[in-house]
Amino acid sequence: MMVTAASSFPSFCFVSRLLKQKHVDLKFLVLLPNFVITRRSLCSTPSATCFPRFPNPTSVVPRLLPAVSPSSISHCQIIHSWKIKSGNYGDLGFFGDRLVVAYAKFGRLDYALNLFEEIPHKDLVSWNSMISVFSQRGSLRDNLDILRRMRSEAGLVPNVVTLISVLPACAAAQALDAGEFIHGYAVKLGFWSETKVVNSLINMYGKCGSVHAACRLFQAMPSKTLVSWNTMVMIHAQNGFVEGAIDLFNSMRRASIKPDRVTVVALLQSCADLAAERTAKAIHGCIMTSGFNSDVAITTALIIAYAKSGKLDVSHDVFHELKTPDMIAWTAMLAGYATHGHGKEAITIFNLMIKEGLKPDHVTFTHVLSACSHSGLVSEGKKYFEAMSNVYGVEPRVDHYSCMVDLLGRSGLLEEACELIQSMPINPNAAVWGALLGACRIHNNIELGKEVAERLFEIDPLDPRNYIILSNMYSAAGLWTDASRVRALMKDKGLKKSPACSFIEHGNKIHRFVVDDCSHPESEKIHARLEELIEKICQIGFVPKTELVLHDVDEEVKEGMINKHSEKLAIAFGLLVKSEGMPIMITNNLRICGDCHSAAKFMSLIEKCVIVIRDSKRFHHFADGFCSCGDYW
Structure with a gap:
């Protein structure tokens, strides 16, 4: 059915009436709000000044479309109305394809789809335009349809x-x-050797976790472009294969393929994720020799990599080498102090940033409030939360409320945290309730914890973490029946706990450990060293926190289970291989348990070494029997 300006786009009434006139000066259209038309787009030749009268829309409209400002959909609507007025609406062709993409770009998929369906003679370009629209929106089902x-x-x-x-x-x-x-399909159509298609296939396999398939395609490519190499580096980095990413980086250079900022940032991201300090140092050297040291984006990625590798001092030095750090660089440095639990230093960075004339955004405030939360700076956190909107004009979002609930909850102000949730102008999400549930676990408030957990089960019934926290709380209180009921609920829903993994870098490799791990080549030595450590720390006062074991079994069995956590195995391995005076740096994918936290303090004391553990929430620096978090985490 042919659409009309009045029925499909009521807002065009004024423009439609205007276009009914025989002669319309195009200078008037320039005066329409936000309507941008360049002289070149209006002129028949580059030297002409302007059409004096209303030209033939069929010839001019396609040239007008690229001149539309991308800031507003109303400009496309005006041109669309103009095309309807032309009396040749059935011949949409190239114009329709361009307008379909433009509507989708501005968020009006309904306009784009309606216009697409109205194109009478859809060619391959038309279909590809619609496929591209759905692809950009991540709508696979619509794409395939x-x-x-x-x-x-x-x-x-x-x-x-x-x-x-x-x-x-x-x-x-x-x-x-x-x-x-x-x-x-690509093989059947003969596109298996097309570089762009192969690059897209490699990216698809990598994003789906099939790294081996991506590698086979890459190796079979007759001509590898920089995009091909970068895609492979990113795939390995994103899937945790740091060694593979580094090997590819070295192979690139041997193949005389000059890496760009995409390559370097991907490598640094992988170093940050796994706290691979040595690798970060090697990439830092390449950055200096390749002339990337003046690139703010790369330097910011380097700041993050060093901070997440436990080298906050080096991160600070890199930051100060920047002549004009932008907002992202300042925020990265602030985030580094926040995750290390240096709340006051994070606030200092924030104040320096303000003095430099930079305006903080919602990301900046998320890290400021997080820093206050990790350091127990309640009054400071409240101050900055109020200043967000009152002073800096940044309206609090749900992640800011989550930080505040976490801050109040960790400090034992559970009632105040509940009041804050109730006063929220937006609906609290799983992160907000999750912060309160974590506070209930810390302060053993089972009654409130049960209520909060029930809300979380409604909001996100498939997140196993909430069930595990509630089960832990019941187990710690000796309520085995309730703990068993929660575990049974998890089983009924087919939910499984994510296994705790600890990572440690040694010998240009990332070594991975899970609970009671026996897969490492040096497994016998590691377990023997761990048994020796446990015996020594027990002699000076360490008592295993067996109440953290979820199962109702004998104390001896509980001790055996808890003493073989991945963090302890990683520490034992680190003590076997570390150089004299060097700290042991460990990354854990989950929150460190109370028993491992206590054991690490004792181990740092008897071994006279520094142990750094980065869990999913923050850093813990253990030295001389103490932790940098002050047992506040």
């Missing part, structure tokens, strides 16, 4: 553009089956 219709209704054969438009949606949805289907 359009692809099916293109084949069945129009009888068109996909080209390279079609395939590289569908594959990102497969990657975003981690839909390996759909991606493999497109891969087979």
